[in-house]
Amino acid sequence: MDFGFSEQQRDVQNLARQILSDNVTAEKLSQYDDYKAERFDRELWQKLADAGLLGVAIDEEFGGMGFGFFELGLLVEEAGRTIAPLPLISHLISAALPIQQFASQTQKQVWLPKVASGEILLTAALSEAYNDDPAQPYLTLAKADGSDLLLSGEKTNVPFAHIADRILLAAKTSDGVAVVLLDPKADGVSLSAQQVTTYEPQYVVSLNNVRIGAGDILASGTEGQALMQWIAERTTVALCAHQLGTSDKAMRMSASYTAERKQFGVLISTFQAVGHRAANCFIDVECLRLNTYQAISRLDGGLDATNEVQIAKIWAGDVGHRVSYAAQHLHGGTGIDRDYPLWRYCTWLRHNEMALGSSAKTLAKLGKRIAAGEAFCS
Amino acid sequence: MKVEFTAAQDALRKELRTYFENLMTPDLKAECDEAMGEGGGPLWREALKKMGKDGWIGVGWPKELGGRGMSPIEQFIFVEEVMRAGYPFPFLTTESVGPQLAEHGNERQKREIVPKILAGECLIAIGYSEPGAGTDLASLKTTAVKDGDGWLINGQKMWTSLAHFCDYVWLACRTDPEAAKPHKGISMFMVPTSDPGWSCSPVHTLGEVRTNATFYDNIRVADDAMVGELHGGWKLITSQLNRERLSLVNFGPTAEMFNNVVRWAQKLDLPDGGKLIDEAWVQINLAKVRAGVEALKLVCYKQAWAMTEGNLEMADASAAKVYGSEFFIEVYRLLGEVIGEASLISRRTEGANPIASRIERLYRTASIITFGGGTNEIQRDIISAAGLWMPRASR
Numbered sequence: 155m156d157f158g159f160s161e162q163q164r165d166v167q168n169l170a171r172q173i174l175s176d177n178v179t180a181e182k183l184s185q186y187d188d189y190k191a192e193r194f195d196r197e198l199w200q201k202l203a204d205a206g207l208l209g210v211a212i213d214e215e216f217g218g219m220g221f222g223f224f225e226l227g228l229l230v231e232e233a234g235r236t237i238a239p240l241p242l243i244s245h246l247i248s249a250a251l252p253i254q255q256f257a258s259q260t261q262k263q264v265w266l267p268k269v270a271s272g273e274i275l276l277t278a279a280l281s282e283a284y285n286d287d288p289a290q291p292y293l294t295l296a297k298a299d300g301s302d303l304l305l306s307g308e309k310t311n312v313p314f315a316h317i318a319d320r321i322l323l324a325a326k327t328s329d330g331v332a333v334v335l336l337d338p339k340a341d342g343v344s345l346s347a348q349q350v351t352t353y354e355p356q357y358v359v360s361l362n363n364v365r366i367g368a369g370d371i372l373a374s375g376t377e378g379q380a381l382m383q384w385i386a387e388r389t390t391v392a393l394c395a396h397q398l399g400t401s402d403k404a405m406r407m408s409a410s411y412t413a414e415r416k417q418f419g420v421l422i423s424t425f426q427a428v429g430h431r432a433a434n435c436f437i438d439v440e441c442l443r444l445n446t447y448q449a450i451s452r453l454d455g456g457l458d459a460t461n462e463v464q465i466a467k468i469w470a471g472d473v474g475h476r477v478s479y480a481a482q483h484l485h486g487g488t489g490i491d492r493d494y495p496l497w498r499y500c501t502w503l504r505h506n507e508m509a510l511g512s513s514a515k516t517l518a519k520l521g522k523r524i525a526a527g528e529a530f531c532s
Numbered sequence: 533m534k535v536e537f538t539a540a541q542d543a544l545r546k547e548l549r550t551y552f553e554n555l556m557t558p559d560l561k562a563e564c565d566e567a568m569g570e571g572g573g574p575l576w577r578e579a580l581k582k583m584g585k586d587g588w589i590g591v592g593w594p595k596e597l598g599g600r601g602m603s604p605i606e607q608f609i610f611v612e613e614v615m616r617a618g619y620p621f622p623f624l625t626t627e628s629v630g631p632q633l634a635e636h637g638n639e640r641q642k643r644e645i646v647p648k649i650l651a652g653e654c655l656i657a658i659g660y661s662e663p664g665a666g667t668d669l670a671s672l673k674t675t676a677v678k679d680g681d682g683w684l685i686n687g688q689k690m691w692t693s694l695a696h697f698c699d700y701v702w703l704a705c706r707t708d709p710e711a712a713k714p715h716k717g718i719s720m721f722m723v724p725t726s727d728p729g730w731s732c733s734p735v736h737t738l739g740e741v742r743t744n745a746t747f748y749d750n751i752r753v754a755d756d757a758m759v760g761e762l763h764g765g766w767k768l769i770t771s772q773l774n775r776e777r778l779s780l781v782n783f784g785p786t787a788e789m790f791n792n793v794v795r796w797a798q799k800l801d802l803p804d805g806g807k808l809i810d811e812a813w814v815q816i817n818l819a820k821v822r823a824g825v826e827a828l829k830l831v832c833y834k835q836a837w838a839m840t841e842g843n844l845e846m847a848d849a850s851a852a853k854v855y856g857s858e859f860f861i862e863v864y865r866l867l868g869e870v871i872g873e874a875s876l877i878s879r880r881t882e883g884a885n886p887i888a889s890r891i892e893r894l895y896r897t898a899s900i901i902t903f904g905g906g907t908n909e910i911q912r913d914i915i916s917a918a919g920l921w922m923p924r925a926s927r
Binding site: 155156157158159160163224405406409412413420421423424425426428429430432433434436437440441444445447448451452455457461462464465468469517518520521522524525527529530531 | 533534535536537538541605787788790791794798809810812814815816818819820822823825826827829830831833834837838841847848851854855909911912913915916917919920921922923924925
């Protein structure tokens with residue numbers, strides 16, 4: 155048991171923190187508000203690629219650093235700390251990682267080097283309308299046509315679908331789930347923009363008899379379902395890591411504010427009620443941090459982590475919610491003033507809370523596992 | 533970072549679990565139940581000595597002090613398992629005062645007291661609070677006055693838990709009434725409860741746990757009863773409390789209770805068919821406990837690890853104490869709800885369900901550690917100041 159970062163992990167963390175904090179400013183973020191511009195800083199994306207960080211968990215033979223999932227998680231945490239305008243989770247965790255883990259050597263050769271270099275953009279379609287279980291698609295169907303598949307249906311909230319080179323997407327088949335790499339420019343694909351709370355570009359992806367060649371099928375049947383479960387767990391934990399960075403920053407912003415703001419002639423931090431609300435955030439964030447690191451650590455080590463991922467997501471939802479409103483409250487009107495940077499954090503705290511299963515829903519899932527005898531304390 | 537136990541640590545947990553299954557005989561369990569989770573009985577003492585003889589009490593202590601030389605993580609694994617087994621382990625002695633004596637004690641204390649602690653033959657109570665000094669501990673009035681080559685001690689302490697069967701009180705005394713700041717005039721002494729000037733009277737509490745008022749009437753101790761430096765007691769008090777806070781919120785017993793309630797609910801038939809555990813609300817209650825226990829486990833082990841690294845942070849120790857103490861209260865409610873009215877039936881009722889009656893007892897004791905061991909308001913003050921650098925009001 156070791157709660158310390160390795161030198162390699164510290165290096166990744168420091169490098170990511172430096173590049174992101176130097177390059178993401180409130181002023182820059184403001185240009186994306188209300189969808190005034192596409193929320194994607196391509197210059198910064200290229201800087202991360204040049205520093206090797208986009209390839210942090212891509213094998214060396216494909217031009218990456220060859221580090222593990224833990225280092226990738228640390229990068230995502232730093233992206234959360236700055237709420238960087240970058241599609242890191244959809245590109246690297248939901249799409250590139252499964253390609254590296256499950257795709258053929260040819261597919262890997264085609265995609266991974268360009269993932270690491272930032273030349274292409276991948277994304278994943280994990281949600282359908284009112285269905286946020288990536289492993290159980292039922293509004294997108296695939297039927298076999300020779301060795302090809304024909305896909306019809308609809309995915310929702312797909313980040314950056316309009317500029318993605320491929321969308322990893324799952325469809326229900328007669329014998330399970332087919333996981334494919336979809337070219338959004340293919341015949342029968344139409345995109346319609348959604349406006350969401352974070353101003354991230356997201357799309358409804360509609361499929362009308364879209365032909366997928368055998369070379370673009372990653373898995374099918376029960377294997378496909380397992381693959382989607384694999385993606386769901388890693389993406390869920392990535393959301394937790396993002397939530398960790400976001401909530402830690404919102405909390406520290408609030409603590410600093412109370413150490414500057416005076417009322418009744420004294421700093422408001424000296425009021426016990428104020429200090430205690432911040433202390434509750436500190437405890438919350440620590441619980442989120444440790445549960446997130448535990449889930450990442452287990453996945454990184456190839457261990458079963460279903461319970462730990464669910465527990466981390468429950469904390470991510472609860473902590474995000476509590477820290478968001480504590481931070482707004484401790485700032486008073488300043489917290490909701492759009493000229494002050496906190497409000498953007500609150501939208502991401504909400505995003506990470508709701509994406510891929512809220513606390514309530516995840517508690518219910520964990521409860522089922524407990525009932526089935528699958529979640530005893532060791 | 534590797535948050536999982538190593539193979540050796542897993543093996544140690546298994547070994548200890550078996551060890552305690554054997555150690556906790558029905559007679560010992562019954563005696564511990566009778567003592568309301570405090571210990572102090574003859575079988576309890578015998579078991580403690582056996583643990584000492586078997587080298588467990590000091591498993592994470594350095595070899596030169598008589599330990600096994602493993603790390604604080606292994607020490608915490610041991611404490612987790614012993615408490616999980618339902619043995620009221622005297623962690624105040626072994627986990628908080630003991631290490632202070634080993635680090636700051638004089639030659640005699642290291643030679644005579646420390647080995648006895650590791651052998652399970654010496655028990656120590658904590659003498660801090662007084663009738664007029666609780667949260668504002670530095671205002672304490674019990675005095676130690678220089679008397680030739682020794683000290684004369686007079687005063688009264690409150691909430692001196694376990695003192696009625698302890699050998700010493702780790703006693704905070706005022707040695708400099710003129711000190712510029714009250715906490716700079718305090719020194720620590722090891723006061724034997726065998727002294728004729730020492731007496732105690734019981735205080736009975738909601739949870740049936742006994743605590744004590746203790747009285748110090750012209751007790752004369754030698755110079756070498758002092759621990760650490762003259763007027764240097766405050767540092768010892770705060771670092772003892774940091775260690776105590778970690779022990780107070782050990783997650784072992786809660787993990788065990790959760791597992792027991794799950795197994796019980798899996799078997800309990802409902803009137804309209806099905807099992808209790810099939811109920812959605814039961815699953816939600818259990819999931820809340822499960823998610824909370826996991827956090828407690830990690831918070832505890834992170835600190836055991838921090839001790840290994842020699843950097844136990846004050847804010848983290850306080851965070852663990854606040855989180856754990858408030859979580860326990862929730863646990864006894866959430867699990868009590870699952871069990872229902874049966875969780876009101878005392879263990880004294882013939883045929884009482886032991887899982888339910890344990891909750892009947894524990895919910896009555898749960899508030900103790902939200903204020904004991906340093907009230908949670910002060911812990912939150914520490915967290916906002918030391919963890920978030922928020923300037924605090926002067927007192």
